[in-house]
Amino acid sequence: MENIKIPILNMLKDHQGKNPLSLHVPGHKDGDVIHPLTPTGLREAMSWDMTELTGLDDLHNPEEGIMEAEILLSSLYQTDKSYLLVNGSTVGNLAMILGIVQPGDTVLVQKNCHKSIMNGLALASAKPIFLHPELDCEGVEIGLTDSAIEEYLQKYPETKAVILTYPNYYGMGMELEGIIKAAHHLKIPVLVDEAHGAHFAAGDPFPPSALSKGADLVVHSAHKTLPAMTMGSYLHIQGELVSAEQVERYLRILQSSSPSYPIMLSLDLARAYLEGYCEKDKSYLCEQLQSLKSYLSGHKQLAIYESSKADWHDPLKLLICQKGNVSGYELQARLEDVGIYPELSTERFVLLVLPLLKEGQGSFIEKLINRLELMKWDGETKPFSETGSFKESGISNESKHTELALSYEEMEKLNVKRLDLSHSIGEIAAESIIPYPPGIPIIQRGERITDEMVSACFRLMRNKVKIQGGSCLKDGQIEVFA
Ligand SMILES: Cc1ncc(COP(=O)(O)O)c(C=O)c1O
Numbered sequence: 140m141e142n143i144k145i146p147i148l149n150m151l152k153d154h155q156g157k158n159p160l161s162l163h164v165p166g167h168k169d170g171d172v173i174h175p176l177t178p179t180g181l182r183e184a185m186s187w188d189m190t191e192l193t194g195l196d197d198l199h200n201p202e203e204g205i206m207e208a209e210i211l212l213s214s215l216y217q218t219d220k221s222y223l224l225v226n227g228s229t230v231g232n233l234a235m236i237l238g239i240v241q242p243g244d245t246v247l248v249q250k251n252c253h254k255s256i257m258n259g260l261a262l263a264s265a266k267p268i269f270l271h272p273e274l275d276c277e278g279v280e281i282g283l284t285d286s287a288i289e290e291y292l293q294k295y296p297e298t299k300a301v302i303l304t305y306p307n308y309y310g311m312g313m314e315l316e317g318i319i320k321a322a323h324h325l326k327i328p329v330l331v332d333e334a335h336g337a338h339f340a341a342g343d344p345f346p347p348s349a350l351s352k353g354a355d356l357v358v359h360s361a362h363k364t365l366p367a368m369t370m371g372s373y374l375h376i377q378g379e380l381v382s383a384e385q386v387e388r389y390l391r392i393l394q395s396s397s398p399s400y401p402i403m404l405s406l407d408l409a410r411a412y413l414e415g416y417c418e419k420d421k422s423y424l425c426e427q428l429q430s431l432k433s434y435l436s437g438h439k440q441l442a443i444y445e446s447s448k449a450d451w452h453d454p455l456k457l458l459i460c461q462k463g464n465v466s467g468y469e470l471q472a473r474l475e476d477v478g479i480y481p482e483l484s485t486e487r488f489v490l491l492v493l494p495l496l497k498e499g500q501g502s503f504i505e506k507l508i509n510r511l512e513l514m515k516w517d518g519e520t521k522p523f524s525e526t527g528s529f530k531e532s533g534i535s536n537e538s539k540h541t542e543l544a545l546s547y548e549e550m551e552k553l554n555v556k557r558l559d560l561s562h563s564i565g566e567i568a569a570e571s572i573i574p575y576p577p578g579i580p581i582i583q584r585g586e587r588i589t590d591e592m593v594s595a596c597f598r599l600m601r602n603k604v605k606i607q608g609g610s611c612l613k614d615g616q617i618e619v620f621a
Pocket residue numbers: 226227228229230232252253255304308332334335360370372576577578
């Protein structure tokens with residue numbers, strides 16, 4: 140533990156040790172000039188909120204502590220180069236796509252991807268072919284198979300990149316090795332949004348990491364499963380198929396010119412945390428998770444859901460459901476009544492994101508079980524009225540892929556009109572409709588609207604799911620191209 144270096148921490152401490160008087164930005168002057176109601180914790184955090192001063196390096200041109208932190212990150216993940224990101228995996232996805240994909244390039248994209256991938260494709264003016272993921276028996280969208288990728292690489296020999304999301308939001312994934320080999324055989328790079336898998340580098344019992352399977356560019360939301368602050372993420376590059384220069388150029392363009400030092404510090408600490416994650420920690424975590432699973436398996440009302448289709452399940456993601464015909468939305472409300480705040484709910488499940496505990500680290504799971512014990516089960520439950528399975532990226536059963544009906548350039552030139560959602564089938568969407576979380580568009584700007592998409596939208600609205608986009612959805616309307 141003592142041998143693990145944390146250069147950004149040292150750099151900031153050295154600066155604090157100089158008893159500096161701040162005559163620079165930010166305006167809170169190291170937490171001295173603040174609103175009287177500023178909470179103590181925030182004031183303390185402000186004393187770490189510095190800027191590119193002498194000795195504090197520069198994220199956009201790292202030569203000192205930040206460079207050291209990035210080298211340590213790269214050596215932990217065994218990459219050619221790794222980067223600290225202060226604008227989330229969102230900026231990582233945008234930069235990796237813009238750095239690799241040229242206007243008009245054909246790219247194969249897993250359809251159940253986050254909106255940041257869709258936005259990256261639009262900014263790059265790509266020609267995406269969206270491949271429909273494998274579904275399990277509950278309609279959960281998992282990942283792509285080798286054979287699907289092989290088939291589409293043959294169909295679209297002009298493909299310039301393959302873009303995958305691994306694992307899905309629920310920590311499930313399909314085997315990546317065959318997919319990556321098939322693409323690499325044709326010298327096509329594979330870009331992976333592994334936002335939910337920053338901890339996979341710890342090895343078994345976690346799923347194999349995309350980097351270990353040879354992915355060329357990988358993005359991690361360190362803040363999702365490692366102890367990093369919100370927006371703290373990593374981007375990694377390896378291999379001969381991609382050049383770091385273009386990706387770096389886009390990181391410089393897209394990231395703030397005043398990157399947050401608290402976020403960078405937390406990223407360095409999160410890397411050190413993972414670096415020190417040892418076998419004893421894994422055994423402790425597994426014990427803790429097992430005690431939770433044993434508790435749930437004996438529970439009269441709750442059950443764990445594990446997909447039979449996925450090759451991998453991340454043990455930090457637990458999907459639970461209430462027995463009987465009860466929706467995940469209702470279960471989430473019941474959990475919140477006893478102070479348990481899950482990541483999200485779907486029609487069938489609630490998703491719990493569990494912590495990457497180290498040996499002896501408190502009684503997190505015990506606290507969770509104690510709160511579950513407080514739940515009252517005698518009240519009335521509303522039977523869930525929806526039938527059939529819900530597909531979160533609005534895919535149709537009839538086809539294995541979707542293409543946009545218009546190129547991104549064509550979309551820019553067209554006028555837009557509003558239509559009743561129920562009359563929009565067959566029209567081309569001029570806006571994306573995105574339930575959040577998970578942030579996977581159910582209707583995407585430029586897609587021809589299908590029956591399935593419209594019913595999925597109505598279904599989300601009936602269940603009062605939070606939706607981004609859809610400027611006139613509250614009036615039952617959608618913007619389409621005129
Ligand atoms: C799969 C996936 N990719 C990317 C993102 C964007 O990550 P961030 O919030 O770090 O920008 C998310 C966010 O939920 C996500 O689920």
